Amino acid sequence: MIKKSEKAFQEAVNYIPGGVNSPVRAFKSVGGTPRFIKRAKGAYLTDEDNTKYIDLIGSWGPMILGHAFEPVENAVRKAIKSSFSFGAPTVKEVEMAKLICDLVPSVEMVRMVNSGTEATMSAIRLARAYTGKNKIIKFEGCYHGHGDAFLISAGSGALSLGVPDSPGITPSTLGDTLTAPYNDLDAVKRLLETHKGEVAALIIEPVVGNMGCVLPKEGYLQGLRDLCTKEGVVFIFDEVMTGFRLALGGAQERFGITPDLTTMGKIIGGGMPVGAYGGKKEIMQMVAPSGPMYQAGTLSGNPIAMSAGMAMLKHLKKHPEIYAQLDETGAFIAEGLRKSVKELGLNYTVNQIGSMYSLFFTSEHVVDFKTAKTADIPAFSKYFHQMLNRGVYLAPSQFESLFLSTKIDKRIANKILRASHYSLTSLVEE
Structure with a gap:
Protein backbone atom coordinates (compact mmCIF):
# COMPACT_ATOMS: atom_id res chain seq x y z
CA MET A 1 0.00 0.00 0.00
CA ILE A 2 1.35 3.44 -0.93
CA LYS A 3 2.23 5.56 2.05
CA LYS A 4 0.65 8.97 2.59
CA SER A 5 4.04 10.73 2.41
CA GLU A 6 4.75 9.09 -0.95
CA LYS A 7 1.34 10.10 -2.25
CA ALA A 8 1.81 13.68 -1.02
CA PHE A 9 5.22 13.89 -2.69
CA GLN A 10 3.89 12.53 -5.99
CA GLU A 11 1.28 15.27 -5.98
CA ALA A 12 3.69 17.96 -4.78
CA VAL A 13 6.11 17.57 -7.71
CA ASN A 14 3.30 18.64 -10.05
CA TYR A 15 2.87 22.01 -8.34
CA ILE A 16 6.10 22.81 -6.46
CA PRO A 17 9.61 22.70 -8.02
CA GLY A 18 11.05 19.38 -6.92
CA GLY A 19 8.04 18.86 -4.69
CA VAL A 20 9.47 20.93 -1.82
CA ASN A 21 9.85 24.57 -0.81
CA SER A 22 13.47 24.23 0.33
CA PRO A 23 15.82 21.93 -1.63
CA VAL A 24 17.37 19.77 1.12
CA ARG A 25 13.91 18.53 2.10
CA ALA A 26 13.63 16.61 -1.17
CA PHE A 27 16.01 13.84 0.06
CA LYS A 28 17.94 14.10 -3.23
CA SER A 29 21.34 13.63 -1.61
CA VAL A 30 20.20 10.57 0.38
CA GLY A 31 17.57 9.08 -1.95
CA GLY A 32 14.08 7.97 -1.13
CA THR A 33 10.88 9.87 -0.48
CA PRO A 34 10.72 12.77 1.99
CA ARG A 35 8.50 12.34 5.02
CA PHE A 36 5.63 14.81 5.19
CA ILE A 37 5.25 15.96 8.78
CA LYS A 38 1.83 16.72 10.24
CA ARG A 39 2.64 17.52 13.87
CA ALA A 40 5.42 17.71 16.42
CA LYS A 41 5.66 17.81 20.19
CA GLY A 42 8.69 17.94 22.46
CA ALA A 43 11.50 15.84 20.97
CA TYR A 44 9.33 14.07 18.40
CA LEU A 45 7.98 14.53 14.87
CA THR A 46 4.99 12.61 13.53
CA ASP A 47 4.53 12.12 9.78
CA GLU A 48 1.38 11.69 7.71
CA ASP A 49 1.56 7.92 8.25
CA ASN A 50 1.59 8.45 12.04
CA THR A 51 5.22 7.30 12.34
CA LYS A 52 7.07 9.03 15.19
CA TYR A 53 10.70 10.13 14.97
CA ILE A 54 13.16 11.61 17.41
CA ASP A 55 13.88 14.97 15.81
CA LEU A 56 17.51 16.05 15.40
CA ILE A 57 16.76 18.95 13.05
CA GLY A 58 14.60 21.12 15.29
CA SER A 59 13.31 23.10 12.30
CA TRP A 60 17.02 23.70 11.49
CA GLY A 61 17.79 25.20 14.86
CA PRO A 62 15.04 27.27 16.47
CA MET A 63 13.31 24.53 18.48
CA ILE A 64 15.86 24.70 21.28
CA LEU A 65 13.10 24.12 23.84
CA GLY A 66 11.44 21.39 21.79
CA HIS A 67 8.39 21.51 19.58
CA ALA A 68 5.15 23.17 20.65
CA PHE A 69 6.74 24.64 23.79
CA HIS A 319 16.71 29.70 32.91
CA PRO A 320 20.42 30.05 31.99
CA GLU A 321 21.01 26.53 33.32
CA ILE A 322 19.51 25.32 30.02
CA TYR A 323 22.85 25.89 28.30
CA ALA A 324 24.75 23.67 30.73
CA GLN A 325 22.12 20.98 30.12
CA LEU A 326 22.47 21.28 26.35
CA ASP A 327 26.26 21.20 26.56
CA GLU A 328 26.09 18.07 28.69
CA THR A 329 23.69 16.30 26.33
CA GLY A 330 25.75 17.29 23.28
CA ALA A 331 28.98 16.04 24.85
CA PHE A 332 27.28 12.80 25.94
CA ILE A 333 26.04 12.04 22.41
CA ALA A 334 29.36 13.03 20.80
CA GLU A 335 31.32 10.78 23.15
CA GLY A 336 28.89 7.93 22.56
CA LEU A 337 29.27 8.27 18.79
CA ARG A 338 33.06 8.34 19.03
CA LYS A 339 33.04 5.21 21.17
CA SER A 340 30.71 3.46 18.73
CA VAL A 341 32.70 4.21 15.58
CA LYS A 342 35.91 3.20 17.33
CA GLU A 343 34.44 -0.16 18.42
CA LEU A 344 33.34 -0.81 14.84
CA GLY A 345 36.71 0.22 13.39
CA LEU A 346 35.18 2.94 11.21
CA ASN A 347 37.43 5.87 12.18
CA TYR A 348 34.77 8.50 11.41
CA THR A 349 34.91 12.06 12.75
CA VAL A 350 32.55 13.66 15.26
CA ASN A 351 32.43 17.46 15.61
CA GLN A 352 30.41 18.93 18.47
CA ILE A 353 29.94 22.15 20.39
CA GLY A 354 27.04 22.64 22.78
CA SER A 355 23.82 21.45 21.17
CA MET A 356 25.25 21.28 17.62
CA TYR A 357 27.03 18.22 16.25
CA SER A 358 27.86 16.20 13.13
CA LEU A 359 29.05 12.67 12.44
CA PHE A 360 31.25 12.96 9.35
CA PHE A 361 31.79 9.79 7.33
CA THR A 362 35.49 10.47 6.89
CA SER A 363 38.68 9.86 8.86
CA GLU A 364 39.81 13.41 8.10
CA HIS A 365 39.72 15.99 10.87
CA VAL A 366 36.98 18.23 9.44
CA VAL A 367 38.04 21.86 9.74
CA ASP A 368 36.93 23.38 6.43
CA PHE A 369 35.06 22.88 3.15
CA LYS A 370 37.82 20.74 1.62
CA THR A 371 37.95 18.25 4.48
CA ALA A 372 34.15 18.14 4.79
CA LYS A 373 33.90 17.07 1.14
CA THR A 374 36.02 13.97 1.83
CA ALA A 375 32.97 12.41 3.50
CA ASP A 376 31.62 9.16 2.06
CA ILE A 377 28.19 10.32 0.87
CA PRO A 378 26.84 6.87 -0.17
CA ALA A 379 27.72 5.55 3.31
CA PHE A 380 26.01 8.52 4.96
CA SER A 381 22.92 7.97 2.81
CA LYS A 382 22.66 4.34 3.95
CA TYR A 383 23.15 5.43 7.55
CA PHE A 384 20.47 8.11 7.17
CA HIS A 385 17.86 5.57 6.08
CA GLN A 386 18.91 3.07 8.73
CA MET A 387 18.39 5.77 11.36
CA LEU A 388 15.07 6.78 9.84
CA ASN A 389 13.90 3.17 9.98
CA ARG A 390 14.90 3.12 13.65
CA GLY A 391 12.87 6.23 14.43
CA VAL A 392 15.55 8.95 14.34
CA TYR A 393 15.10 11.86 11.92
CA LEU A 394 18.46 13.26 10.83
CA ALA A 395 19.10 16.12 8.45
CA PRO A 396 18.90 14.52 4.97
CA SER A 397 22.40 15.72 4.12
CA GLN A 398 25.91 15.01 5.37
CA PHE A 399 26.53 18.75 5.15
CA GLU A 400 24.10 19.96 7.79
CA SER A 401 24.64 20.25 11.53
CA LEU A 402 22.26 18.40 13.82
CA PHE A 403 20.54 20.27 16.64
CA LEU A 404 19.53 19.12 20.10
CA SER A 405 16.70 20.46 22.24
CA THR A 406 16.12 20.47 25.97
CA LYS A 407 13.53 17.74 25.44
CA ILE A 408 16.27 15.28 24.45
CA ASP A 409 17.15 13.87 27.86
CA LYS A 410 19.56 11.05 28.70
CA ARG A 411 16.91 8.42 27.99
CA ILE A 412 16.26 9.76 24.49
CA ALA A 413 19.98 10.40 23.94
CA ASN A 414 20.65 6.73 24.67
CA LYS A 415 17.96 5.77 22.15
CA ILE A 416 19.77 7.88 19.55
CA LEU A 417 23.09 6.23 20.36
CA ARG A 418 21.64 2.71 20.22
CA ALA A 419 20.00 3.45 16.88
CA SER A 420 23.27 4.88 15.58
CA HIS A 421 25.31 1.87 16.73
CA TYR A 422 22.93 -0.59 15.06
CA SER A 423 22.84 1.53 11.90
CA LEU A 424 26.63 1.73 11.71
CA THR A 425 26.88 -2.00 12.41
CA SER A 426 24.63 -2.71 9.44
CA LEU A 427 27.03 -0.73 7.22
CA VAL A 428 29.99 -2.74 8.45
CA GLU A 429 28.14 -6.02 7.81
CA GLU A 430 27.21 -5.16 4.21
Whole structure:
Protein backbone atom coordinates (compact mmCIF):
# COMPACT_ATOMS: atom_id res chain seq x y z
CA MET A 1 0.00 0.00 0.00
CA ILE A 2 1.35 3.44 -0.93
CA LYS A 3 2.23 5.56 2.05
CA LYS A 4 0.65 8.97 2.59
CA SER A 5 4.04 10.73 2.41
CA GLU A 6 4.75 9.09 -0.95
CA LYS A 7 1.34 10.10 -2.25
CA ALA A 8 1.81 13.68 -1.02
CA PHE A 9 5.22 13.89 -2.69
CA GLN A 10 3.89 12.53 -5.99
CA GLU A 11 1.28 15.27 -5.98
CA ALA A 12 3.69 17.96 -4.78
CA VAL A 13 6.11 17.57 -7.71
CA ASN A 14 3.30 18.64 -10.05
CA TYR A 15 2.87 22.01 -8.34
CA ILE A 16 6.10 22.81 -6.46
CA PRO A 17 9.61 22.70 -8.02
CA GLY A 18 11.05 19.38 -6.92
CA GLY A 19 8.04 18.86 -4.69
CA VAL A 20 9.47 20.93 -1.82
CA ASN A 21 9.85 24.57 -0.81
CA SER A 22 13.47 24.23 0.33
CA PRO A 23 15.82 21.93 -1.63
CA VAL A 24 17.37 19.77 1.12
CA ARG A 25 13.91 18.53 2.10
CA ALA A 26 13.63 16.61 -1.17
CA PHE A 27 16.01 13.84 0.06
CA LYS A 28 17.94 14.10 -3.23
CA SER A 29 21.34 13.63 -1.61
CA VAL A 30 20.20 10.57 0.38
CA GLY A 31 17.57 9.08 -1.95
CA GLY A 32 14.08 7.97 -1.13
CA THR A 33 10.88 9.87 -0.48
CA PRO A 34 10.72 12.77 1.99
CA ARG A 35 8.50 12.34 5.02
CA PHE A 36 5.63 14.81 5.19
CA ILE A 37 5.25 15.96 8.78
CA LYS A 38 1.83 16.72 10.24
CA ARG A 39 2.64 17.52 13.87
CA ALA A 40 5.42 17.71 16.42
CA LYS A 41 5.66 17.81 20.19
CA GLY A 42 8.69 17.94 22.46
CA ALA A 43 11.50 15.84 20.97
CA TYR A 44 9.33 14.07 18.40
CA LEU A 45 7.98 14.53 14.87
CA THR A 46 4.99 12.61 13.53
CA ASP A 47 4.53 12.12 9.78
CA GLU A 48 1.38 11.69 7.71
CA ASP A 49 1.56 7.92 8.25
CA ASN A 50 1.59 8.45 12.04
CA THR A 51 5.22 7.30 12.34
CA LYS A 52 7.07 9.03 15.19
CA TYR A 53 10.70 10.13 14.97
CA ILE A 54 13.16 11.61 17.41
CA ASP A 55 13.88 14.97 15.81
CA LEU A 56 17.51 16.05 15.40
CA ILE A 57 16.76 18.95 13.05
CA GLY A 58 14.60 21.12 15.29
CA SER A 59 13.31 23.10 12.30
CA TRP A 60 17.02 23.70 11.49
CA GLY A 61 17.79 25.20 14.86
CA PRO A 62 15.04 27.27 16.47
CA MET A 63 13.31 24.53 18.48
CA ILE A 64 15.86 24.70 21.28
CA LEU A 65 13.10 24.12 23.84
CA GLY A 66 11.44 21.39 21.79
CA HIS A 67 8.39 21.51 19.58
CA ALA A 68 5.15 23.17 20.65
CA PHE A 69 6.74 24.64 23.79
CA GLU A 70 3.77 25.72 25.90
CA PRO A 71 4.81 29.30 26.81
CA VAL A 72 5.43 30.04 23.12
CA GLU A 73 2.12 28.45 22.11
CA ASN A 74 0.29 30.50 24.73
CA ALA A 75 1.97 33.72 23.59
CA VAL A 76 0.92 33.07 19.98
CA ARG A 77 -2.69 32.28 20.96
CA LYS A 78 -2.91 35.48 22.97
CA ALA A 79 -1.40 37.61 20.21
CA ILE A 80 -3.68 36.22 17.51
CA LYS A 81 -6.73 37.63 19.30
CA SER A 82 -5.56 41.13 18.34
CA SER A 83 -5.22 40.24 14.62
CA PHE A 84 -2.35 38.83 12.60
CA SER A 85 -0.58 41.89 11.20
CA PHE A 86 -0.95 45.67 11.19
CA GLY A 87 1.69 47.13 8.88
CA ALA A 88 2.26 49.71 11.62
CA PRO A 89 4.54 49.92 14.68
CA THR A 90 3.74 47.94 17.81
CA VAL A 91 5.07 48.03 21.36
CA LYS A 92 6.09 44.39 20.94
CA GLU A 93 8.71 45.36 18.34
CA VAL A 94 10.28 47.76 20.83
CA GLU A 95 10.24 45.15 23.60
CA MET A 96 11.87 42.59 21.30
CA ALA A 97 14.54 45.08 20.17
CA LYS A 98 15.36 45.97 23.79
CA LEU A 99 15.58 42.27 24.71
CA ILE A 100 17.95 41.46 21.83
CA CYS A 101 20.16 44.48 22.64
CA ASP A 102 20.25 43.34 26.25
CA LEU A 103 21.22 39.77 25.42
CA VAL A 104 23.60 40.02 22.45
CA PRO A 105 26.94 41.64 23.42
CA SER A 106 27.60 43.51 20.15
CA VAL A 107 24.08 44.76 19.39
CA GLU A 108 23.21 48.38 20.23
CA MET A 109 20.43 48.74 17.66
CA VAL A 110 18.51 46.12 15.70
CA ARG A 111 16.20 45.94 12.68
CA MET A 112 13.66 43.12 12.45
CA VAL A 113 13.18 41.34 9.11
CA ASN A 114 11.42 38.16 7.97
CA SER A 115 14.18 35.60 7.44
CA GLY A 116 17.85 34.88 7.96
CA THR A 117 18.47 35.43 4.25
CA GLU A 118 16.88 38.86 4.41
CA ALA A 119 19.04 39.68 7.43
CA THR A 120 22.33 38.72 5.77
CA MET A 121 21.49 40.47 2.49
CA SER A 122 20.61 43.64 4.40
CA ALA A 123 23.74 43.48 6.56
CA ILE A 124 25.96 43.28 3.47
CA ARG A 125 24.21 46.24 1.84
CA LEU A 126 24.56 48.18 5.09
CA ALA A 127 28.29 47.42 5.31
CA ARG A 128 28.75 48.69 1.75
CA ALA A 129 26.78 51.83 2.52
CA TYR A 130 28.76 52.46 5.69
CA THR A 131 32.22 51.90 4.19
CA GLY A 132 31.66 53.08 0.63
CA LYS A 133 33.39 49.90 -0.59
CA ASN A 134 32.02 47.12 -2.79
CA LYS A 135 33.77 43.81 -2.16
CA ILE A 136 32.96 41.26 0.53
CA ILE A 137 34.78 38.21 1.89
CA LYS A 138 32.90 35.00 2.62
CA PHE A 139 34.12 31.51 3.37
CA GLU A 140 33.98 28.34 1.32
CA GLY A 141 31.20 26.09 2.55
CA CYS A 142 29.49 28.77 4.63
CA TYR A 143 25.88 29.41 3.70
CA HIS A 144 24.20 32.71 4.47
CA GLY A 145 20.93 32.25 2.64
CA HIS A 146 20.17 32.44 -1.05
CA GLY A 147 21.34 35.97 -1.80
CA ASP A 148 23.40 36.07 -5.01
CA ALA A 149 26.75 36.72 -3.36
CA PHE A 150 26.19 33.97 -0.79
CA LEU A 151 25.75 31.23 -3.40
CA ILE A 152 29.40 31.42 -4.42
CA SER A 153 31.24 28.48 -2.80
CA ALA A 154 28.13 27.88 -0.70
CA GLY A 155 27.50 25.05 1.70
CA SER A 156 24.23 23.55 2.91
CA GLY A 157 21.68 22.59 0.27
CA ALA A 158 23.81 23.81 -2.63
CA LEU A 159 26.60 21.48 -1.56
CA SER A 160 24.18 18.62 -0.95
CA LEU A 161 22.86 18.91 -4.48
CA GLY A 162 26.37 18.92 -5.93
CA VAL A 163 25.97 22.43 -7.40
CA PRO A 164 27.84 24.74 -5.04
CA ASP A 165 27.37 27.67 -7.41
CA SER A 166 23.98 28.66 -8.80
CA PRO A 167 23.18 29.87 -12.31
CA GLY A 168 21.75 33.37 -12.42
CA ILE A 169 24.63 35.07 -10.60
CA THR A 170 26.06 37.99 -12.57
CA PRO A 171 29.77 38.48 -13.38
CA SER A 172 29.79 41.68 -11.33
CA THR A 173 28.56 39.79 -8.26
CA LEU A 174 31.26 37.19 -8.79
CA GLY A 175 33.85 39.95 -9.05
CA ASP A 176 32.77 41.57 -5.80
CA THR A 177 32.68 38.33 -3.79
CA LEU A 178 35.99 37.03 -2.49
CA THR A 179 36.19 33.59 -0.92
CA ALA A 180 38.63 32.06 1.54
CA PRO A 181 38.94 28.64 3.18
CA TYR A 182 37.40 28.53 6.65
CA ASN A 183 39.98 28.38 9.47
CA ASP A 184 42.76 29.79 7.23
CA LEU A 185 43.75 33.21 8.58
CA ASP A 186 46.62 33.66 6.14
CA ALA A 187 44.23 33.32 3.19
CA VAL A 188 42.20 36.25 4.52
CA LYS A 189 45.37 38.29 5.01
CA ARG A 190 46.31 37.69 1.37
CA LEU A 191 42.87 38.74 0.14
CA LEU A 192 42.97 41.94 2.16
CA GLU A 193 46.46 42.73 0.86
CA THR A 194 45.50 42.02 -2.76
CA HIS A 195 42.29 44.08 -2.51
CA LYS A 196 43.56 46.76 -0.14
CA GLY A 197 40.93 49.39 0.60
CA GLU A 198 38.25 47.59 -1.45
CA VAL A 199 36.62 45.24 1.08
CA ALA A 200 33.45 46.42 2.80
CA ALA A 201 32.64 43.38 4.90
CA LEU A 202 33.69 39.94 6.02
CA ILE A 203 30.81 37.60 6.88
CA ILE A 204 31.24 34.29 8.67
CA GLU A 205 29.37 31.61 10.54
CA PRO A 206 31.38 31.66 13.81
CA VAL A 207 30.58 27.96 14.13
CA VAL A 208 29.68 26.56 10.72
CA GLY A 209 26.43 24.66 10.47
CA ASN A 210 26.14 24.43 6.72
CA MET A 211 28.93 22.05 5.76
CA GLY A 212 28.16 20.06 8.85
CA CYS A 213 29.18 21.33 12.26
CA VAL A 214 32.69 22.81 11.92
CA LEU A 215 34.38 24.64 14.79
CA PRO A 216 36.79 27.58 14.57
CA LYS A 217 40.41 26.89 15.48
CA GLU A 218 41.84 28.46 18.61
CA GLY A 219 42.43 32.18 18.01
CA TYR A 220 40.91 32.16 14.52
CA LEU A 221 37.91 34.39 15.22
CA GLN A 222 40.03 36.86 17.18
CA GLY A 223 42.49 36.92 14.29
CA LEU A 224 39.68 37.86 11.92
CA ARG A 225 38.46 40.52 14.35
CA ASP A 226 41.93 42.06 14.46
CA LEU A 227 42.30 42.04 10.66
CA CYS A 228 38.91 43.67 10.14
CA THR A 229 39.69 46.37 12.70
CA LYS A 230 43.05 47.08 11.07
CA GLU A 231 41.66 47.27 7.52
CA GLY A 232 38.37 49.07 8.28
CA VAL A 233 36.27 46.07 7.26
CA VAL A 234 32.84 45.50 8.82
CA PHE A 235 33.03 42.17 10.67
CA ILE A 236 29.71 40.28 10.45
CA PHE A 237 28.77 37.23 12.50
CA ASP A 238 26.01 35.19 10.90
CA GLU A 239 24.38 33.84 14.06
CA VAL A 240 21.21 32.58 12.40
CA MET A 241 22.05 29.10 13.72
CA THR A 242 24.29 29.86 16.69
CA GLY A 243 22.43 32.86 18.11
CA PHE A 244 20.84 32.08 21.50
CA ARG A 245 21.79 28.43 20.96
CA LEU A 246 25.47 28.19 21.89
CA ALA A 247 24.94 30.70 24.70
CA LEU A 248 22.32 33.27 25.64
CA GLY A 249 24.43 35.85 23.78
CA GLY A 250 25.27 33.47 20.95
CA ALA A 251 28.69 32.40 19.68
CA GLN A 252 30.07 35.88 20.29
CA GLU A 253 29.42 35.46 24.01
CA ARG A 254 30.79 31.92 24.02
CA PHE A 255 34.04 32.89 22.27
CA GLY A 256 34.35 36.41 23.65
CA ILE A 257 34.48 38.07 20.22
CA THR A 258 32.62 41.28 19.35
CA PRO A 259 31.56 41.63 15.69
CA ASP A 260 30.41 44.91 14.17
CA LEU A 261 27.13 43.46 12.88
CA THR A 262 25.22 40.30 13.75
CA THR A 263 22.54 38.53 11.74
CA MET A 264 19.93 36.45 13.51
CA GLY A 265 16.93 34.31 12.67
CA LYS A 266 15.03 31.16 13.50
CA ILE A 267 15.13 31.12 17.29
CA ILE A 268 14.13 34.77 17.78
CA GLY A 269 10.73 33.89 16.33
CA GLY A 270 10.27 30.80 18.47
CA GLY A 271 9.86 28.90 15.20
CA MET A 272 7.91 31.61 13.36
CA PRO A 273 9.41 33.10 10.15
CA VAL A 274 11.63 35.95 11.37
CA GLY A 275 15.12 37.40 11.20
CA ALA A 276 17.06 40.43 12.40
CA TYR A 277 20.33 42.28 11.94
CA GLY A 278 21.94 44.58 14.44
CA GLY A 279 25.17 45.98 15.75
CA LYS A 280 26.98 49.20 16.47
CA LYS A 281 24.71 52.23 16.67
CA GLU A 282 26.90 54.30 14.35
CA ILE A 283 26.48 51.65 11.63
CA MET A 284 22.80 50.87 12.24
CA GLN A 285 21.85 54.56 12.05
CA MET A 286 22.70 54.33 8.34
CA VAL A 287 19.49 52.30 7.90
CA ALA A 288 16.37 54.12 6.59
CA PRO A 289 14.58 56.11 7.82
CA SER A 290 17.46 57.21 10.08
CA GLY A 291 19.91 57.09 7.18
CA PRO A 292 20.19 56.56 3.42
CA MET A 293 20.56 52.74 3.27
CA TYR A 294 17.10 51.57 2.25
CA GLN A 295 15.59 48.35 3.54
CA ALA A 296 11.93 47.66 4.21
CA GLY A 297 9.50 44.82 4.83
CA THR A 298 5.73 44.83 5.13
CA LEU A 299 5.67 42.01 7.67
CA SER A 300 8.85 42.95 9.55
CA GLY A 301 8.20 43.00 13.28
CA ASN A 302 5.06 40.93 12.83
CA PRO A 303 3.26 40.90 16.21
CA ILE A 304 2.70 37.12 16.20
CA ALA A 305 6.38 36.41 15.52
CA MET A 306 7.45 39.00 18.11
CA SER A 307 5.20 37.42 20.72
CA ALA A 308 6.56 33.93 20.02
CA GLY A 309 10.15 35.11 20.02
CA MET A 310 9.86 37.06 23.25
CA ALA A 311 8.34 34.07 25.02
CA MET A 312 11.26 31.95 23.84
CA LEU A 313 14.01 34.43 24.71
CA LYS A 314 12.53 35.39 28.08
CA HIS A 315 12.41 31.73 29.06
CA LEU A 316 16.04 31.26 28.06
CA LYS A 317 17.05 34.38 30.00
CA LYS A 318 15.16 33.18 33.08
CA HIS A 319 16.71 29.70 32.91
CA PRO A 320 20.42 30.05 31.99
CA GLU A 321 21.01 26.53 33.32
CA ILE A 322 19.51 25.32 30.02
CA TYR A 323 22.85 25.89 28.30
CA ALA A 324 24.75 23.67 30.73
CA GLN A 325 22.12 20.98 30.12
CA LEU A 326 22.47 21.28 26.35
CA ASP A 327 26.26 21.20 26.56
CA GLU A 328 26.09 18.07 28.69
CA THR A 329 23.69 16.30 26.33
CA GLY A 330 25.75 17.29 23.28
CA ALA A 331 28.98 16.04 24.85
CA PHE A 332 27.28 12.80 25.94
CA ILE A 333 26.04 12.04 22.41
CA ALA A 334 29.36 13.03 20.80
CA GLU A 335 31.32 10.78 23.15
CA GLY A 336 28.89 7.93 22.56
CA LEU A 337 29.27 8.27 18.79
CA ARG A 338 33.06 8.34 19.03
CA LYS A 339 33.04 5.21 21.17
CA SER A 340 30.71 3.46 18.73
CA VAL A 341 32.70 4.21 15.58
CA LYS A 342 35.91 3.20 17.33
CA GLU A 343 34.44 -0.16 18.42
CA LEU A 344 33.34 -0.81 14.84
CA GLY A 345 36.71 0.22 13.39
CA LEU A 346 35.18 2.94 11.21
CA ASN A 347 37.43 5.87 12.18
CA TYR A 348 34.77 8.50 11.41
CA THR A 349 34.91 12.06 12.75
CA VAL A 350 32.55 13.66 15.26
CA ASN A 351 32.43 17.46 15.61
CA GLN A 352 30.41 18.93 18.47
CA ILE A 353 29.94 22.15 20.39
CA GLY A 354 27.04 22.64 22.78
CA SER A 355 23.82 21.45 21.17
CA MET A 356 25.25 21.28 17.62
CA TYR A 357 27.03 18.22 16.25
CA SER A 358 27.86 16.20 13.13
CA LEU A 359 29.05 12.67 12.44
CA PHE A 360 31.25 12.96 9.35
CA PHE A 361 31.79 9.79 7.33
CA THR A 362 35.49 10.47 6.89
CA SER A 363 38.68 9.86 8.86
CA GLU A 364 39.81 13.41 8.10
CA HIS A 365 39.72 15.99 10.87
CA VAL A 366 36.98 18.23 9.44
CA VAL A 367 38.04 21.86 9.74
CA ASP A 368 36.93 23.38 6.43
CA PHE A 369 35.06 22.88 3.15
CA LYS A 370 37.82 20.74 1.62
CA THR A 371 37.95 18.25 4.48
CA ALA A 372 34.15 18.14 4.79
CA LYS A 373 33.90 17.07 1.14
CA THR A 374 36.02 13.97 1.83
CA ALA A 375 32.97 12.41 3.50
CA ASP A 376 31.62 9.16 2.06
CA ILE A 377 28.19 10.32 0.87
CA PRO A 378 26.84 6.87 -0.17
CA ALA A 379 27.72 5.55 3.31
CA PHE A 380 26.01 8.52 4.96
CA SER A 381 22.92 7.97 2.81
CA LYS A 382 22.66 4.34 3.95
CA TYR A 383 23.15 5.43 7.55
CA PHE A 384 20.47 8.11 7.17
CA HIS A 385 17.86 5.57 6.08
CA GLN A 386 18.91 3.07 8.73
CA MET A 387 18.39 5.77 11.36
CA LEU A 388 15.07 6.78 9.84
CA ASN A 389 13.90 3.17 9.98
CA ARG A 390 14.90 3.12 13.65
CA GLY A 391 12.87 6.23 14.43
CA VAL A 392 15.55 8.95 14.34
CA TYR A 393 15.10 11.86 11.92
CA LEU A 394 18.46 13.26 10.83
CA ALA A 395 19.10 16.12 8.45
CA PRO A 396 18.90 14.52 4.97
CA SER A 397 22.40 15.72 4.12
CA GLN A 398 25.91 15.01 5.37
CA PHE A 399 26.53 18.75 5.15
CA GLU A 400 24.10 19.96 7.79
CA SER A 401 24.64 20.25 11.53
CA LEU A 402 22.26 18.40 13.82
CA PHE A 403 20.54 20.27 16.64
CA LEU A 404 19.53 19.12 20.10
CA SER A 405 16.70 20.46 22.24
CA THR A 406 16.12 20.47 25.97
CA LYS A 407 13.53 17.74 25.44
CA ILE A 408 16.27 15.28 24.45
CA ASP A 409 17.15 13.87 27.86
CA LYS A 410 19.56 11.05 28.70
CA ARG A 411 16.91 8.42 27.99
CA ILE A 412 16.26 9.76 24.49
CA ALA A 413 19.98 10.40 23.94
CA ASN A 414 20.65 6.73 24.67
CA LYS A 415 17.96 5.77 22.15
CA ILE A 416 19.77 7.88 19.55
CA LEU A 417 23.09 6.23 20.36
CA ARG A 418 21.64 2.71 20.22
CA ALA A 419 20.00 3.45 16.88
CA SER A 420 23.27 4.88 15.58
CA HIS A 421 25.31 1.87 16.73
CA TYR A 422 22.93 -0.59 15.06
CA SER A 423 22.84 1.53 11.90
CA LEU A 424 26.63 1.73 11.71
CA THR A 425 26.88 -2.00 12.41
CA SER A 426 24.63 -2.71 9.44
CA LEU A 427 27.03 -0.73 7.22
CA VAL A 428 29.99 -2.74 8.45
CA GLU A 429 28.14 -6.02 7.81
CA GLU A 430 27.21 -5.16 4.21
